[in-house]
Amino acid sequence: MDKTVKLNDDLIDVAKHEAILQDRSLDAQIAHWVRIGRAVETFGKLDYAKVSAVLAGEMQTRNLSDEEKSVWMDRFTDLMGEPGPDEEAFFADRRRRVAELEAELAKRLETPLGEWERVDSPAEFVAHAREYLDRENENEGQV
Numbered sequence: 001m002d003k004t005v006k007l008n009d010d011l012i013d014v015a016k017h018e019a020i021l022q023d024r025s026l027d028a029q030i031a032h033w034v035r036i037g038r039a040v041e042t043f044g045k046l047d048y049a050k051v052s053a054v055l056a057g058e059m060q061t062r063n064l065s066d067e068e069k070s071v072w073m074d075r076f077t078d079l080m081g082e083p084g085p086d087e088e089a090f091f092a093d094r095r096r097r098v099a100e101l102e103a104e105l106a107k108r109l110e111t112p113l114g115e116w117e118r119v120d121s122p123a124e125f126v127a128h129a130r131e132y133l134d135r136e137n138e139n140e141g142q143v
Contacts, residue, residue: 015029016029028078032078036048036071047068048071050068051064051068051075055079102125
């Protein structure tokens with residue numbers, strides 16, 4: 001559950017600046033600093049420059065202490081959850097291609113496109129198409 005915390009304006013300004021440099025949201029930047037601070041207080045022997053070097057691919061994880069590996073793993077996990085520009089472009093292209101295929105299928109089935117616009121997933125689309133084809137097959141049998 002999210003909580004509201006009041007922080008000094010100077011700290012917020014520094015965090016905003018660092019968040020931009022690190023390509024993080026303000027919340028993510030502050031959470032990142034909290035994890036680092038916690039690790040420093042808990043373990044006392046943390047060289048964040050080494051952790052940053054590993055994250056940048058300039059050093060291997062075997063050069064980190066157990067405490068540093070813990071901080072690295074937290075940040076690495078965060079980074080893996082954030083899509084990169086290539087991933088975003090890939091999935092945008094996929095969404096565009098699916099929309100084109102849906103429009104083409106609707107056209108081939110001579111179904112008004114409006115009936116297909118309310119479909120939210122490929123599974124729903126297939127189910128909807130099957131229902132349509134079943135209705136068409138029933139209508140052909142009644143002729």
